[in-house]
Amino acid sequence: MNLIIIFLSAAIINNYVLVQFLGICPFVGVSKKVGPALSMGMATTFVMTLSASVAWLINHYILSSKTGLGLEFLQIVAFILVIASLVQLVEMFIKKMSKPLYDALGIFLPLITTNCAIMGVALNLVTKEYGFIESVVFGTSAGIGFTIAIVLMAGIREELELADVPKYFKGAPITMIIAGCLALAFMGFAGMI
C-alpha cells in the first residue's frame, strides 16, 4: 500500500514537471513529436531509477549522519557526480544497443545530465527518508510522471500544428500557455493524498 501511494504521489499528484516545475528544459525542448518525447521519457525514467537507487546507496552508506559518515553537506556534489556518470553510461549503452534510439534522442541524451528533475528525485528521497525499495519505486514513478507530462505535451503540440494560433502566440508563447493549462489541470489532483 505504501508503495502504491509513493507511486501515485510521485507520478501524478506531485508530478515533477507539472506540479513541482522541475525538468522544464526537456519538457519544452523535446515535446514537438510524440515519438521522440516518449523515448526521452523512457530514457529519463531509466536514468531516474538508476540514479535513485545509487543515490540511496551512497546516501545511506556514506553521506547520512545516522548510518554513514555524516557528510550530508556533500549531497549535491555527490549526486551530481552520480547522475553525470550514469548518463554517460546510459549513453554508451544506448549507442551500443540501439543506434536508431541514440540518433532519435540526439543532443537531449547528454542533456539528461542537467535535468533538474533527476537531481530533485535524488534529493527528495533523502529528505523523505525512504528505504531502498521505496527509493527505487519513487525514482521509477517520478520518471513515469515525467513521461506522462512530456507525452501529453507532445500530443497537444502535434495537434496545435494544425490549429489556427494567433500570430503573436505562435511558437514559445502558446507552448508556455499550454504548459500552464496542463499544470492547472494537475493541480486538481492536489490533496488526494
Add this chain to the structure above:
Amino acid sequence: MDYTSVIYAVLSMGGIGLFFAIMLALADKKLKVEEDPRVAQIEELLPGANCGACGLPGCAACADAMVKGDVLATACPVCSEESQHSIAKLLGVEVEKGERNVAVVLCQGGHSNVVQRADYEGVATCLGISLVSGGDKACEYGCLGKGDCVEACQFDAIYIGEEGLPIVDREKCTGCGACATVCPRNIIEMHPVSHHVFVLCKNHDKGADARKVCKTACIGCSICVKNDASGGFKIDNFLATVDHEKYGSTMELPTDKCPTNAIVAVGYNDEK
C-alpha cells in the same frame, strides 16, 4: 578543530569519483561501437562550435551525415575552404563550387521616387520604423532605408546610396544572406550572380494605388508578360515576377515599354 570530516569528505568523494571513473573506463572498452574512422577525422576538421548553421544538431551529427552521404562535403558554411577540401579528400569526392549567390535589393523607392507620408523620429532601425504604423514612406512594401542590412553585413558589401536605398557590391557579397534575414520588409533576396533581370518592386497593391505611392512601382500592367517570348514573366497579385529558369541569364530587358521602369538589369554596369 576536528579534521575527520574533512578527511572523510575527501576520501569518500575521491572514492566515489574513482569508482565511477573506473566503471566508465571499463564500459567504454566494453561498449565500444565500431565507427567509421572518417567520422572522427571529419569532426576534427569541423569548427566544433555546434552552431547548427548546417541544419544538423551539432558538428558530430554533421560529420556523420557527411560520411553517410546525406549532405555534401561543403555542408558546413562556417569552416574554411581549406578544411572543406580536406573533408572532400577524406570522403573521396571533389569540391564542386556551386554558383555564388548575391543579394538583390528589390526596391527602387528612394527619396525621389516614393511619396513620404510622415516624418519619423525614433529608433533609427528598419525594424523599429516598421513597427510604427507601417513606416514613414507611403509604400508599405518598400525599403525603409535605415540600413539594418548594412549593420548585418560582415563584409562591407552593402551600403546606403544617395537615394537612401541599400546598394549591393556584387563583387564583395559572399551570399551569406544575413541582410536578407534582417530586412523586416523582405526586400532583399539572394539570387545567383548570373541572374540580372529583376522586377525591383514588391508592391502587391492594385496598379493605381501602387502608382500613387511610388514612381517606380510595378503596377501589374503585364506589358512585360506580353512582350516576353521566353514566358519567364508572370503577374501575381498585381506584381510581375521573373522566373530565371525560363528567362535565363541575359541582361536584356523583356521590353523597354515598362511604364514605371520597374524592371531593371541589375549588375549591368559593373560587368560591362
